[in-house]
Amino acid sequence: MKHFILAGLLATVAAFPAVADYTIIAPANPGGGWDQTARTMQTVMQDEAISPSVQVQNVPGAGGTIGLAQFASQNKGNADALIVGGYVMVGAILTNASPVSLADVTPIARLTGEYEAIVVPAASPIQDMQGLVAALKADPGAVSWAGGSAGGADHIAVGLIAKAAEVDPTKINYIAYSGGGEALAAILGNQVTAGISSLGEFQAQVEAGTLRLLAVSSAERIEGVDAPTLKEAGLDVEMQNWRMVAAAPGLSDEQKAKVSADIEKMVKSASWQEQLAAKGWADTYLSGADFDAQLKADITATEAVLKDIGLVK
Template sequence: MRRRRFLVTGLGVAACLAGCGDRHAGRAPGAYEILGGGERWSRVAEAFTQVARGAGYPVGGAGPVTTITITGLPALAAAELNAAESPLHGTTPLARLAGEVEVVLVPRDSGLATFDAFGARLRADPTGTPLAGGPQGAPDHLLFGLIARGLGADTRQVDYTGYPGISEVAAALLAGRAVAATGPLAGWRPYIDRGRVRVLAVSCAERFPGLDAPSLLELGVRVDFASWCAAVGPGGMPQESREAAIGMCEEVTGSPGWQRTCREGDWMPIPLAGDRFAAWVVSEVRRTKAVLRDLGLLESGKGTT
């Protein structure tokens, strides 16, 4: 199975900020340890660590350590599907970091020339419009659920098949087993660059730089979506420690190094920190649960808080 390119490039961004020293060491006692909440997030944690160190923050080393964990939407959705503990449970929300841009694609020779044509077919015949993407309940599936809802299609009738990786999704799409597919732009880049598929839309609020495709919002579908990742601290963080960690997240996500890392990985920086991020997380959890229920993957009445 082909691994997704997940913030692989740009991990050496600390070089552009090197020489700063630990100028932030006095803001809070001890140092930070940045951990990926699972293999999917390990490279994000590495990128964050590099940029934070380059900006002069004490990451790693001796003394008391505050552990910051990187997690995100896939882990949240998986927990809901499996009635497991949320990755946000017992944590202190700190900041949203970045989002993996998703694309809606069709084969190069598809008769669906535009997203509007695809949307009209999905509204008219959701069961006869087979769709493909990552595993059921994962961000790709959530995006098609949001699109169906935004178009006024019967979400529970959406014919979606989940695959373990993009190579399998692409094989299904190009063999005609799916009318359209969705997935992360980074993973689909080789197919796009070789002209094997056409991008009908991107999931972010505005057009993505370097890609000639409209956003869903531009097309009149009220969906702004990304497979986001975020930084959370341990539960019950003292206020001083929380504020210091939030300040670090804000400086990292606003730095040229982080911007470059996101750009090279086909991610978009979507920084949001502190109380605003905590409030956003509540609304995002609700949206995720609602889409899972719409798709028939989560029983109605469960997980409503």
């Protein structure tokens, strides 16, 4: 009788897929956007019982490409391994001529997005985006821009602005800073003409009145944000700095489906939505073939811009 009971229990357990103990690679230092995304995933996946144990490992360097290479080489076929990344990684793969790309992992979904914001110090004589564009047209090199890493989302956005303003993108004076704090200090210290980063990076200073927000890169005005879009300012530019999650290479269709289902359960949970609201992140969840198509289009467009800027041959 005991043998029948045991066999029945084993059959019941086998009928349900094992719950994964995920490890998420954040290919950046602690505290940044990718690290925050990974740790938010960790919290929600554990709170929602999607995974009993989620570990986060930081592997920083080279715009995420060091972590990406390590992840791809060490986790083939491992359905319990995830990595976060995003638009910055797309640019870094191209500018660093990385031998490993997003084609070497299994993209699962776009999770969140932030729009770029263009600011000037409150004391700047530049009052609006039209004034900044006029200065850019008059002497591109005299307008200095503070932003994140070379070839990253901020740099790409400046290149797109220059192109839309019919200014040679190779003549832009872009100063790359390794951290948001350094860029912010340069802007507040009037060491540069303008600054560009995700809206959240500047929100507190804009509200305090120490920075003037000229425009945002969204398609439409953002609720609660007193600034026009770049399109309203006469520049045909729309851009989102998105973040994504990918799984390891070499997964079976069944493994990919299980990971995708876990991520979908996470993003549709109340816990995830509460985290997005608290952090000011937009819910831009996109998965499957739609995400694959968006990723392909973004890689093609980014390569074109980086060639225009002169960062990619």
